[in-house]
Structures are given as C-alpha cells and as structure tokens.
Amino acid sequence: MRKSVLIPLIFGIAGVAVLVRLGQWQVERLAWKEGVLADIAAHISADPVALPEMVEPERDRYLPVAVTGRIGDTALRVLVSQKQVGAGYRVISPLETDGRRVLLDRGFVKVSADIPAPPEEAVTVQGNLHWPDERLSSTPENDVAGNIWFARDIAQMAEVLGTEPVLVVTRKLSEPEVGVSPLPVDTSGIPNDHLSYAITWFSLAVIWAAMTGFFIWRMRQAERGRT
Structure with missing residues (x-):
C-alpha cells in the first residue's frame, strides 16, 4: 500500500x-x-402518603401525597399549551390544610374560559409534590399585576399567595372540578x-x-x- x-x-x-x-x-x-x-414513573404512581411535616425538594420531588383541605378563591394563571387543545392556563390556588397553606396546581383551563370557583367544601387531593424548572433565558418575567405567569416559580407564587413554597400537582380530586382538567406530573417533561x-x-x-x-x-x- x-x-x-x-x-x-x-x-x-x-x-x-x-x-x-x-x-x-x-x-x-x-x-x-x-x-x-x-x-x-413508578415513584410518581405509587400509593399517596400524608404531606410531610418537613418538606425537602430534592428528597420529596414527585412524592405522591393525599391532602385534605379547602381550595382558596385566589387563582394564578400560568400560560401553557396543550396538544389538540391549544393555549390555556394552569390554575394555581392556595390549599389550606391542618393549619398549613400550600400551593395547589388545580389543572388546565382554556385561555378563553373563565376560571371556575373552587368547591366550597373541603376536598381530598391526590397528587404529587413538584418543583418544576420551567424558566429559560428566553422566558419573560411574570406579570404579577396582570396575573399572567410564564413559569411556575414556586418561591414567587408562594409569596404572592401567602403559602409555603410547596406545590401539589393534582392527579385526582374527591370532588372533580367542572371546567378544570388536571395536568398530573409525568415523565414527559424530563429530557x-x-x-x-x-x-x-x-x-x-x-x-x-x-x-x-x-x-x-x-x-x-x-x-x-x-x-
């Protein structure tokens, strides 16, 4: 050669x-x-437990919980888009339970729809604890005054609603909300x-x-x- x-x-x-x-x-x-x-995925779908007294984001990420309490009337609107549905909002409200206030991701409503009032009675929420990392360098700042949020910034939402910096993402309610579709935690957002x-x-x-x-x-x- x-x-x-x-x-x-x-x-x-x-x-x-x-x-x-x-x-x-x-x-x-x-x-x-x-x-x-x-x-x-197996951890997300496991049997729910009570909300821990002391919550640690790393340890308790995706933890399935069952929480009974009253959903507050205040609702923050987080812009989101659903395939085959279009633009809408995630509805975030306070949940009062056993002397504690935490954030509750109630689910999805279309952008053209009104956010329904929450149930008057106490409800049991089955869901997962979550600390989503949704903010990119191109994500606009949240319009707090106009109630248009571009990311679920837990600390800022907790400050506005007067809750702990703990988010429960609804999977199922004991009394389903008419007009609100739960967007439960899954692995689709993990790259x-x-x-x-x-x-x-x-x-x-x-x-x-x-x-x-x-x-x-x-x-x-x-x-x-x-x-």
Missing part, C-alpha cells in the same frame, strides 16, 4: 472508531436514562435525547468513512493521471 494512501486511511479508521464509540456510549446512556425514567445523539454520532461515522473513501479514491485517480 502506498504511503500517500496509508496516512489518510489511518486517520479515517481512527475517526470512524472514535465516532462509533461515542455512538455506543450514547446507547449505553439511553439504557441508563430509560431505567431512571422507569423508576421515576431524554440520548437516542438522537447516538444517531448523530453513528451518522457522522458513516459520513467520515465515506469522505475518507472518496478522498483516497481522488488521490489514486490523481496519481494515475500523473503516470
């Missing part, structure tokens, strides 16, 4: 090997992430891009191999043209 071909061939093989290994690593990460998501990353690396490996082959072919053609 000519030395002029050997060097690009070595670079080509090395590049393909590196890209294939990166793709394999992403496949391994995909299997790991799917296991993590399965564990989270899992490892498959697309793996496809990208494997595709680059194929492209690298093809470019190496084409480069060597051009070199051979040039050499033949000089002889």
Whole structure:
C-alpha cells in the first residue's frame, strides 16, 4: 500500500472508531436514562402518603401525597399549551390544610374560559409534590399585576399567595372540578435525547468513512493521471 494512501486511511479508521464509540456510549446512556425514567414513573404512581411535616425538594420531588383541605378563591394563571387543545392556563390556588397553606396546581383551563370557583367544601387531593424548572433565558418575567405567569416559580407564587413554597400537582380530586382538567406530573417533561445523539454520532461515522473513501479514491485517480 502506498504511503500517500496509508496516512489518510489511518486517520479515517481512527475517526470512524472514535465516532462509533461515542455512538455506543450514547446507547449505553439511553439504557441508563430509560431505567431512571422507569423508576421515576413508578415513584410518581405509587400509593399517596400524608404531606410531610418537613418538606425537602430534592428528597420529596414527585412524592405522591393525599391532602385534605379547602381550595382558596385566589387563582394564578400560568400560560401553557396543550396538544389538540391549544393555549390555556394552569390554575394555581392556595390549599389550606391542618393549619398549613400550600400551593395547589388545580389543572388546565382554556385561555378563553373563565376560571371556575373552587368547591366550597373541603376536598381530598391526590397528587404529587413538584418543583418544576420551567424558566429559560428566553422566558419573560411574570406579570404579577396582570396575573399572567410564564413559569411556575414556586418561591414567587408562594409569596404572592401567602403559602409555603410547596406545590401539589393534582392527579385526582374527591370532588372533580367542572371546567378544570388536571395536568398530573409525568415523565414527559424530563429530557431524554440520548437516542438522537447516538444517531448523530453513528451518522457522522458513516459520513467520515465515506469522505475518507472518496478522498483516497481522488488521490489514486490523481496519481494515475500523473503516470
């Protein structure tokens, strides 16, 4: 084999090997992430427990709880969009229970609909504790005065409604609210891009191999043209 071909061939093989290994690593990460998501899904759907006296965001994220109390009349509106439904609001109200006030994500209403008054009697809420991370660099600041929120900023909502910085996301109510559709916690908001990353690396490996082959072919053609 000519030395002029050997060097690009070595670079080509090395590049393909590196890209294939990166793709394999992403496949391994995909299997790991799917296991993590399965564990989270099982945790979310487990039997509910009482609201802990001391709540810790890291420990209690997604914790299924059952809370009995009265839903306050005040409602914050968080912009959200639902597939095949369109724009609307998540409705966030205070929930008073056993001398405590926490935030309650009641669910979704269409942007054109009025927010219904909550049940007058005490209700039992089954849901999950959640501290959503929804704010991006492009997310506008919440319009507190106009009651248009662009992210569920727990600390700010708790300050406005006078509650603990604890959010219960409704899964089921003992007395369902007419006109409000619960948006329970699930794993759909947890990113899992490892498959697309793996496809990208494997595709680059194929492209690298093809470019190496084409480069060597051009070199051979040039050499033949000089002889």
